[in-house]
Amino acid sequence: MKARVFVSLKPGVLDPQGRAVHHALEGLGFSGVEDVRVGRMIEMDVADNVTDEALDDMCRKLLANMVIENYRIEKLETA
C-alpha cells in the first residue's frame, strides 16, 4: 500500500517560508489569500503488514520534528 505523511508546522510556529510565498502570490496579483503555510508530503510504498503503530513511530522518530511539526498519515490501498 501507499502511505502519505503530511508534515506541517504546528499552529503558533512562525512560518517565514509561508510568509514569503504569501507575499509572492500577492505580488503576482492573486487576491484573497489570507494565510500560507508550507509543509511537506512524504509518500512511501509499504508492505501491507506495516502497522499503524509502526507508521506513527516513523513519523515521531524521523519524518516529523515533534518540537515544531505535526503530522497526518493517509493510507491508500493499492490494487
Next chain:
Amino acid sequence: MSFRGAVVTFPGSNCDRDMAVALEAVSGAPAIRVWHGDAELPDDLDFIALPGGFSYGDYLRSGAMAAKSPVMRSVIAAADRGVPVLGVCNGFQVLTESGLLPGALMRNGSQNFICRTVELKVENSQSLFTSRYEAGEIIRIPLAHHDGNYFADEDTLDRLEGEGRVAFRYVEKVNGSRRDIAGVLNAAGNVLGMMPHPERAIDPAHGGTDGRKLFESVIEALVRA
C-alpha cells in the same frame, strides 16, 4: 595527560577541518577524526565536536539524517556518561534533532543565508565551555547559516533561562531566534550547541580570537581534572 578530542565528519560536513585545527591549536594534541559510519567512538575521549556544514545535504531537515547515523548512538551514550560535546552550526542542529538539546533550528526569519561576524553576549560564564569568559562579556564570532532560527516553546525557554542554560545570546536581532538565543547547554552542562563558529575565531589572522577562550575553557578544565 594528553588531550583526546575528536571531530566527527558526516557526509557534507565542511567545518570539520577548521574544528580540528582549532582543537589542535589550543590543546597541542592531534585531533582524532571520526567518520559518521563508525559505530564505535575511540576509547577514552575527553571531548567530541560536531562540526558545521550541510550533513546529508540537509535532507528532510537540517541535522535530521546525521542525528540518526550510527556514530550518533555512540555520541549520545558518551554525552550521557558526561563527555563534553560541542555542536557548532550544523552540529547544533544535529544535537537538537538527536534530542541531546531541547528546541529546534528553523529557517532564518529573513529566509536569507546569513554570513557575517556578529556580537554575542556571554550569558553564562560558569559553564564548562565558557569559564574563561566574563559574565556579560561581548564577543565577536563569525556565523554562516540558513537555519539558525532557534525555536522552543515558552515553558522550555523559561526553564532554559532559569537554569542558566542560555550560554550565548545575540546582541542584535540576527535570525529570528526566540529570545535571541545563540547557544544552549543541556541540563548536565556537558553539551553545548551554538550557531556561531568559535573555531573560526582562534587566530589573529581570522580577524579575531574571541572563540579561543571557549576551547581553552573546556580543555583546561579537562586537563586539570
